[in-house]
Amino acid sequence: MEYILHLLIFISIYVLLSQSLCLTAGYSGLISLAHIGFYGVGAYTAAILSVNYGMPFLVTLPLSMLLSGLVAVAVSVISLRTVDDYFIIITLGIQVAIFSVMNNWQGVTRGPLGIPGIPSIKILGFPFDTKISFLLLSLFFVSIVWFLLNNITRSPFGRVLIALSEDEIFAKSLGKDVYKAKIISFTISAMFASIAGVLYAHYISYIDPTSFTINESIFILSIVIIGGMRNLLKIALAAAFLVLLPEALRFIGMPNSIAANMRQIIYGIVLIMVIFKNSENFKSRSSYYTS
């Protein structure tokens, strides 16, 4: 039972991450590989504030979102000067830079040693230290973010995003501020990712830089791609599928040392298969909007 709850918590964290990436990657067409970086910024902010300064969850959550948002604004103002392939490479660079800061700025992040002993979440005196209560809390955040994203993508702003991903120059000619819309969507998605980071830090109670590598970024991106880029429900299902798939390896009786690598190999294979299968469908993205 504990094991199932643990899996459900992980699924909800990954649903949060992949749905927030869906806003940039799916709707505005900006394939970002730096998403895990913002997740990591959230996790590290929450960990440092609660371990070193004993701040409560209700303070660390907004602060992490704020910091993550600030980093996202600074980064996107620069990286959005480029388009398409260059943007992917630049976000790859951002991911490398954020990881290098986590790994090397030992005065604050303790480098590769990580930060142990992160306390469990307490809201107004009520401790979320059992798995079932933590699951309910994370489901609460998932539903809020889902609701917000659903509304954002249906709002006029969401339609601007769809328009600019279809044809940037045309959207510009209609008087839409494309650059600003991209920055806003990138920032919102980074802030939502940091919520997942805060939950992760408090749940695992120990973080180190290896949880925030480029491989995880590719994993989140593959969830979004497998889920069909712009469909929040399908992305949630894809997240559940990809988190549960490697657990099947455990039942075959594969040793843990091999299972970690096999897990990533499976993601890679699934990703390539989906691209092969859907490469025709992705071509006309407008069909997603009309259907």
Add this chain to the structure above:
Amino acid sequence: MPIQIILNIALQFSIISLVGISFLLIFNTGKYYAIHHSAIIALGGYFACLFYSHLGFSLPLSIIISIFLPTLIGLFIEILIFRNLRKRNNETFFLIIASLGVYIIMQNIISLFLGDDSKTIRIGEVQVGNEILGAYISNVQIIIIAASIILCGTTLLFLKFSKIGKYMRAVSSNEELSNIFGINSDHVILWSFGIGSALASIAGMLIAFDTDITPSTGFKILFYGVVAMIIGGVGSFKGLIGGALLLATAQHLSAYYIDSKWMDATAYIILILFLIWKPLGFSGKRLEKVEI
């Protein structure tokens, strides 16, 4: 010790430009960022380590095997995955994502079979390097610099004068038009994959002989190569060499004056500075759409 810094810069410069040229060959004809190329670099080092240190093959034989096998793997991936994807649609975005997937698979296969820890190849005993004006350089490092100069030069001459090289330049400037003139672009892309993979595996092998190699080494070096390519103006070989020189200099100066652990971050800062003030690199071609 300024001479020592200059030697270090020369070493880094030759590795970055060798990797960069091997990547740019593929990029120019295939038109996408082949991120799985980093796994080919790592494979070169790992095969050299496996055959020479563990299986006890002779040095020339293991060098030949560790150039030959990664090249075969590179060609196999191109034929199996990317050629088919290119036929299905021509958006480079899918090729990059597929290449990320291939990279993940290959990197994990390497760490599954050969382990995550760093591997070293030792030839004989550890020696004090040769002394040049108070600075030290080992024999392997001299070989790296020489090999890089020879290979880069040969590749540039090959592109300029040989038939296949001319075809490659034709395909990179306009694929459809070269198809009309009877050049089989799939064939040419396969050639550039072959040459690029061979150069990359040599680079990986040289790195493994000099320092040590981990499954993520290839990715780091490839990232430097891509940064050098972007700041040199994408698509230009001369720009790439200039970019590699600038990057290597900046990295080693920052390693000397600040700390060597910030070398990755330096590469990234240079990339940002170029994007702010010179988004087109300091030579040649334009980034599409940026100007519009």
